[in-house]
Amino acid sequence: MLARFNHPYLLLTLTTLFWSGNMVVGRAVRGEIPPFSLAFWRWAIALLLTLPLALPHLRAQWPLLRKGWKPIVALGLLGVGGYNTLAYIALQYTGATNASLLNSFIPVATIALSWVFLKKHLHGLEWAGVIISLCGVMTIVCRGEPAALAALTFNAGDLWMLGAVFVWALYTIGLQWRPAGLHPMLLLAALTAVGLTALAPAYAWEISQGRHIHVSAPSLAAIVYIGTLPSFVGYIFYNRAVGEVGASKASLFIHLMPVFGTLLSALFLDEIPRLFHFVGIALIFLGIYLTTSRTPH
DSSP, X not given: OGGGOOOHHHHHHHHHHHHHHHHHHHHHTTTTSOHHHHXXXXXHHHHHHHHHHHHHHHHHHHHHHHXXXXXXXXXXXXXXXXXXXXXXXXXXXXXHHHHXXXXXXXXXXXXXXXXXXXXXXXXXXHHHHXXXXXXXXXXXXXXTOXXXXXXXXXXXXXXXXXXXXXXXXXXXXXXXXXXXXXXXHHHHHHHHHHHHHHHHHHHHHHHHTTOOOOOOHHHHHHHHHHIIIIIIIHHHHHHXXXXXXXXXXXXXXXXXXXXXXXXXXXXXXXXXXXXXXXXXXXXXXXXXXXXXXXXXX
């Protein structure tokens, strides 16, 4: 499957498309699927899809898996058990505008943590690209009216989203320490198993509180979609791309989420894009180009 998608920037673009759908769907079904239930079942589906591709490598790579168990546990807790669970909790209490705005700070958080932990930093033109791209996101989020940003009010959900931002930044730079040579399917299966183990008590607690999935065609379709493209395929693509271009550049592609949100709304909701959409999209693409066009030393 990956043979057709070898370019890391293409992998990142497709991943962002899938994750844009994840945020839209997660917000849409918040009344039907509690956050821990959604997180648990999305990863249960992803694990079922991954195991047939991972198990053939388990015996040969078991020593490598055992040797690298510490980073695998940490990455599983952060990337599988942490980020999306916090984001789903946030979407219970905050709106799409606030969530999109806070999510757009993932590249900034990743760059800052990369400097702290990896001593890696961007150069002048690359930083300019990050800032220009962030301005593009804000242009779309505030609908071309800067005063709208000052009028935003923040709530408890925004704190959960901010926590999700830093958890994802830690996951992204933490991929630096994943066991070298471990098959990507075996890595994803191990991360997913760790994350599911961490989610199980929270899921059980949620059920004990009387919060259950309202079973319907839309809710089941949402779980299946989120378990396949954003979880299974998206994480394979993202993990591979981070290994090739580094954490800071890979995280910048998160800024494509409002771009795809605009396009998906035009396609499926008949929402006509306005001038501020095109201005924002142009700034995002310009920023990504400036940051990714520099040849690394």
